[in-house]
Amino acid sequence: MMFQHDQDLLEDDQPIKYGDQIIPNLLIKTPQARKRKINLNDLMNALNLALKVEHKRFLRKEKERILRPVLLPIRSIDITKIIKEVYEKIVGLFKDRQELTFTELVGSDRKEDKILTFIPLLHLCSKHKVDLEQEEHFGEIKIKLM
Secondary structure (H helix, E strand, C coil): CCCCHHHHCCCCCCCEEECCEEECCCCCCCCCCCCCCCCHHHHHHHHHHHHHHHHHHHHHHHHHHCCCCCCCCCCCCCHHHHHHHHHHHHHHHHCCCCCEEHHHHHCCCCHHHHHHHHHHHHHHHHCCCEEEEECCCCCCEEEEEC
16 A cells, blocks of 8 residues: 555644534645656657647548538429329318318328328418318327318
8 A cells, every 4th residue: 555544644634523524534645756757858749649639630520520412302392283182182082071081181101192291281271271180199180171
């Protein structure tokens, strides 16, 4: 053990009381002597090494900042045409029944079909052509023709 308990305590150290507790005495630790002396060349080498590391970090961050080109889908969609198609489909389905659900309107489980039906429905609702009602989160959407 590097420190002996009795010799490392200062002679005038008295136990300190804090409320009901006694705070233990702290040991004074002295740093170990260096094996060899550091000269100016050692300091310069350490500084150069630190600068190289910092430069590498900077270059790595610069590479991360370079934006890669975003590839957009080639297929273009005419939203007004889709809105008209969805509205015509809704009108056609309301000739046979009084109530319609979103699942019945979509007719498939593909995400793309659901999205290409849901967005036109929101447009039709904002234009007051249909009324949408959903009783619970993630529940079935009921569609009413206005």
